[in-house]
Structures are given as structure tokens and as C-alpha cells.
Amino acid sequence: MKTSSHRYDIVVLGAGLAGICAAVRASREGANVALIDRRCSLGGRICGDSRMPFEDGPNPNFIYHREGGLMDEIYSVLLRENLEGTYAGQSRALKSWILDETRLKVFLGIYAYESNLNATGDKIEYLRAISSSEGKSSLFYAKYFIDCSGMGSLTQFTGAPGEKGKDLNEYDGRHEQPLSKRDHIIASIRIAEKEKPVPFTCPSWVGIRWEENLLPARIQWMKSLEESLVGDHLLEWCADYGEALAKPEEIAWAAWDYLKNRSPLSEVASRLVLEEVSSGMVNRESLRGLGDYQVNPHDMISGERHADSIAVGRSFLDGGESLLLSNNGRICLPQPFEIPLRSLYSKKIKNLLWAGEHASCTSRASMSLRHPPTASQMGEAVGFCASRCISKKRLPRTLSKPGYIDEMQRDLNRLNHVTSLDSVEDLDNLMGEAKVSASSVISSWALEDSDRHPFFVESDSFLLQFPVTGDKIEQINLFLCLEKSSTVEFKLLAGTGHHRNLPGPCLYSTTFNVSEPSEGWMEICPKCSNLEAGWYFLEVNCPQTFSIPLQQNSLPGVLLYRKMTSHDSKIINAFGQHLPVLAQNPGPSPGPLLQVSPISTAYEAENVASVNHRPTSLPDLWVSQPTDFKYPEFLEIKWEQPKDISKIEIAFDPSYDFIFGKKPESYESAFMTSLVKEYKIYYYDLSGHSHLLEHVENNLNSFVCHDFSSLRITGLELEVLTTYGLNRAQVYQIRVYS
Secondary structure, three states: OOEEEEEEEEEEEOOEHHHHHHHHHHHHOOOOEEEEEOOOOOEHHHOOOOOOOOOOOOOOOOOOOOOOHHHHHHHHHHHHHOOOOOHHHHHHHHHHHHOOOOOEEEEEOEEEEEEEEOOOOOOEEEEEEEEOOOOOEEEEEEEEEEEOOOOOHHHHHHOOOEEOOOOHHHHOOOOOOOOOOEEEEEEEEEEEEOOOOOOOOOOOOOOOOHHHOOHHHHHHHHHHHHHOOOEEEEEEEEEEOOOOOOOHHHHHHHHHHHHHHOOOOOOHHHHEEEEEEOOOEEEOOOOEEOOOOOEOHHHHHHOOOOOOEEEEEOOOEOOOOOOOOOOOOOEOOOOOEEEEHHHOEOOOOOOEEEOOOOOOEOHHHHHHHOOHHHHHHHHHHHHHHHHHHHHHOOOHHHHOOOOHHHHHHHHHHOOOOOOOOOOOOOOOOHHHHOEEEEOOOOOOOOOOOOOOOOEEEEEEEEEEEEEEOOOOEOEEEEEEEEOOOEEEEEEEEEEEOHHHOEEEEEEEEEEEEEOOOEEEEEEEOOOEOOOOOEEEEEEEEEEEEEEEEEEOOOOOOOEEEEEOOOOOOOOEOOOOOEEEOOOOOOOOOOEEOEEEEOOOOOOOHHHHHOOOOOOOOOOOOEEOOOOOOOOOEEEEEEEEEEEEEEEEEEEEOOOOOOOOOOOOOOOOOOOOOOOEEEEEEEEEOOOOOEEEEEEEOOOOOOEEEEEEEEEEEEEEEEEEEEEOOOOOOEEEEEEEEO
16 A cells, blocks of 8 residues: 655644644644544534534523634634535535635545654654545654544554543532443434325334433434424434444434334324434543643532633533433533643653543543533644644643743733633733723613514513622613513622622612503612622512513623523523523624613723723623714724834624524524624824724624734724624724734
8 A cells, every 4th residue: 555654743633623723723823734534524523424512502600601712713704604504514614714724734534543653652753544535545744743533542542641431439429320321322314394294114123212212312302303393403322331332323213213103293294204314423432641630520610720721611511411412411610611731731642732522631521621612722722832832842741831831821812712711911912001082982771773673581580680880789770561460579689700790699689569561661779889890680580471672782791581491401500590592693692671870881992901802700892882884983092102013903892692503503694793894993103193004894803913014103093984784883802012
């Protein structure tokens, strides 16, 4: 067999979101990168073959958790490139995006099966792989190797230390029944509808019955069918370790036999046909590598800080018997969790790094790290680290130490990649010395177009979130609708926990007796003082259902949570029993008609000079008054002393509270409506004269960077000329550098 050799700075194995982000970030940092995957399409677990969930869904404990950095670019690419909302379109969009990277070469349909170590056995020299289509063997030489395979394949090739299997002691004995060890087999099917009934007889070679599956797995499919009978569906089969594993095709036909012949939906399903069955996927425990630190559930629950944290995850925690396709039984953490660099490189193999569930972690934590967006953050971090190892001529272990890690964290944060739970101060940013003013600032939370297309949400309990910047709340006005006489209870709650994002101590409560049906504003006068700035919550309870009208495109942080129902996923969550009402299409979430006095100054121009490029304990952005953009909205930045600048970075608003679906979807808009589409940047020279520096007409990204020859200036102006639909200008952060 003919063997060819390839030499790169970095080789990335696995082209899921972790591998894609690792490869792109490393190439953008100057490394020559090879990305290898055995599949012929990009996406890993979220590609058309596996069709695993892209998302866990919204976190009711803190909704502003969607990723920035490269993942925000990917979200934008998927919106505008996958208009059909299919897995094929998703893979195509990812490929189009990644092939634009000049230092990155993609090898699909390449199966890696062996590695070769150096004489001392502590470094990988090359990876051996074979092309599934050409039958040709290849050697991939590199300085660093990043394992994003999902199974710890490189760790197994090298014989590096690691561990496998589920540690039942990790679950703290909270379960009445002993935890079982199970294999989870996934089958992906596509259902179509015919004009007349099509009977079905199960073939004799299908040796399982769908009723023998675990009840939660059967319920999960029923919920999927409730959303839509036709289209793509995922099936999960749970088998005890040691059992003969059913093939995905068997699982599909067993489920189909039940649906067509024995289920309550058999009559409805009479004209349905099973059109396609995928190759599926088996979830076996991956080999988790051993690094200098193991990520563990205690750290994730407690919000443990790590000096060398280089990425942040936000997936739910495995509750013990959690399924792969459902959030039932998973634990919703009170905050995101930090992932230290020490858990992302091998203790023995000096040039091996990991991203995903096979990093250095416990078995229970591994289930959280498999979440695609969380794995992507690990991928971007190790891609950056590997390229920095090459440029600095240092090992990953060295870069995890003080001095080196501080620089990496700062540089990653400048790429809008979140590295830790705490804000990272950037002393090089000249905005700290600037004075910022704006053309206008939003002054009311009840927006002008709120009565044009209102819609109502019904429940007997709501939670309203809003920001407070002063030290008191004297009055709250809320618009609600009662269909009959009732008693309404109001509780004002202070925020607590990470970024004050959880409802905490009750500051004030009152009860109103409403004697007849009513629709309008209700006035609460808590007159609370000595408050700290941050999020506050108004809980509204009633013995019977009532409704709250919502305005479209609410301000960031002015949100409504409804009480959980029996149809919602049974997330284990001790911090509240409400779920956020979020946007169904790209853009800001809807929100309640709410007024708080004194008026909050949460959206002032000065926010763009803060250290935050996303919401924390406050919204952290500038919002203009509603406008038709006949005239630009602008920010003006002035310094007392002239400054020499050569770089400007801007973080526009990508609607961090919009959460993508579990599978590809077609949305009404191909862009985040809050994203600034056209803008201009002017600078003021030493004489105070204004000059055009940049004019961008079709901006596609929430994070933009402008480099130019050094200029000596006294000020800047950012003009927002239009957005992709929102009638306000919204900017999180501006950074300026010499």
C-alpha cells in the first residue's frame, strides 16, 4: 500500500465542534493545521449520521450563557448558510466556513488507527491513518496533536494513562436503587406521509420489542412525535452492559412496529412510512486521559475557581440515569463551570491535548463535557494553547503556570472567548481613560411598539427579572390580565449567587384582592432602600391562571419566567420552578410590560467601556432609543490627552438569550435581528477634525476587529446606520489599543 507523508504544526483528530474550533483557532494564531475525521462530513455527533442534540436547552438559572468567540461565528454561519434547516445544510455551512482558513487543511474520510512515539515514549511523532475511499495510507507528522475524537482515540494509540467506566461512588448515594451501567444506542429515522394507509409487519430478524426499552426513552420519542409526526426523529435504546447490542436498524423497526401496530397513535400513523434509518451511534464509555487535574462534579456544582481556567462550560450535570437525548433527570447548575488547562493535556505525552468528554475528568463530569457547545470551548482553548506552545517554545504544563496563563487568558478574552467565571481586566485597553457619550439612551422598558403585536402567556405563577442600578426601588408597575376576581400575591426578591442571577431573599411582599375581571397596570410600592446593583425578581402568584402580555424585542435583562408544567423536561433544579420565555427566532426575547421607579440606568453609554462583553450581574451594554435609523445612532469617545491607536475591537449584541434548537431548524431570519449591519468609525485628529476610518456595510459578526497604521487621535465615534431588523442600536463593548 502506498504511504504518503504530511507535515503540519498541529494535527487535530475529530471534526465535531471541538475539533473544528481547535483547528480554526490554531490556524488563525499562525499554525499550519490538519483536521482529520473518519466521517465524510463535518459536525461529529451533530452531523447527519449521528444527529445527536446540538443543545441542552435554556438554563433556567441564568439564560445569558450562549458562547462567544468562534462559536458565535458558527451560530451566525448556520443561520445564514443553512436556510433549509437540515443536517446536510448544517454540514455544508460548516465546511464552507472552515475552508476559508488559509492555514487549515481538512481530511475527511480518513481513519486514524495508530501513532508512533519518540525514543523516550513521551511525545507523538506521527499519526498513521488510511483513506476509506482511496485505500491509501498517510503519516501525519506534527509538533502537537489534539484529540477531539470523542472516544480518546489518541490516548489509546499512545498508551497514555487514563481511565474508563462509570464511577458509581460519584453519585453520593442519592438514588434509592443502585445505579446501573448501560449502553445507549442511538438510531436516527426520517418519517414521511403517504396519501393512503400503509400497513407494516415487523420482520422476524428484529429480536427486540420497543416496550422492553426504558420508559424515559420511550417517553422521549413520544414527545418528539408530539412536536411533529413527519421529519427527523432520534430513538434511544438502553441496554445493560453485557447484553448483545441491538443494531440501529433493529431499534428503528422495533419502534416503528410499536407505533404502527400497538401504540395509541396507530390510527394517526396509518399513512406514515419510515423513509430512512441512519447508521446510528453507540455510547460506550470513552477513555478519559489523565492530566494534572481532573474536572469533577463538586467543582462544577460549587463554581470552583481555577487559576489556570481557560474555558467555561454550561451543560447540565448527569443525574445518574440521564439519557443522551433528554434533559430528564439532569441537574441544572447554578452557574457555568471553569475548565482548567491542567485537565486538557496529558500527564505523560507532552504534545497531546484533549477537548471533549475524554479530557482529564471523572466519569460523571465527562457526560457534561460531551455537550457540543461546551466541547467547542475546550477546543478553541486547546487550539490556542497548542499554537502558543509552538510560538513560545513551551510545553502546555509550563503555559498553565502564573505569568504564561495570565497572558493566554487575556488574549483569549480579547477574542470574546470566556475563560473564567470572573471578569478579566485588560490594562492595555485605552477605554478605561475615556469619556463616552451617546446620541440617545433607552429610557423606558415599556417599548413604543409594545401594543402592536402583543401575545399572552398563561400560568398561575410568574417570575419577572429586571436590572437595578440604584440603591432603592420605590414603585413597580406591571401589566397583567385577570379573567375573574382573585387574590394576587407579589414578592420582590433580591438576586443571589453567581452574577446575582438566582432569585434570593424576599425584600417585600404584598397581596391584592381583585374583585372583578381586570386588564391593566397594577402598582406595587415596596419602597426598598440600601440595595446593591444587580438583577432583581418579582414573583407573581395567583390561585388560578392569569396572563401577562409580552412585548416583542424586550430589553436585555427584562424577562419573564413561567412556572414549569408537567410537559417540561424534569430538570433537577433546587433554585426555582420557573422557565424563561425566550425568543423562537433569532433576536431579543419577548418581555413583560414593566416599569420600575426610580428608572434604572442599566443601558448607559459608559457600559461599552466596562470590562464585560456580555451580560453579567447587569446587562452591560448600551441601548439607544427606538429609531427608524433615518439618522444614525452614535457613541462618542473622548480622551483628555491624545492617544496613539492602531486597533479597535467592538462587541455588538448577538442576542445572547436566543438559544438554538436541539437539531437544525429553519428560522424566520437568517441573521440575529439585534446585530448591527452597517456602521462607520470616525476619528478626531489633534485639531478636533473628524475623519472616516472604517465603513462596514454588511457586517456578519458580533465581534469585529479593525487594525490600521498608528494614528494619534483625541477621540472616536461609532455610527450605527442600521441593524438586521431591531429598531435600536445595541453595543456591548468597545476596546481600543495602541
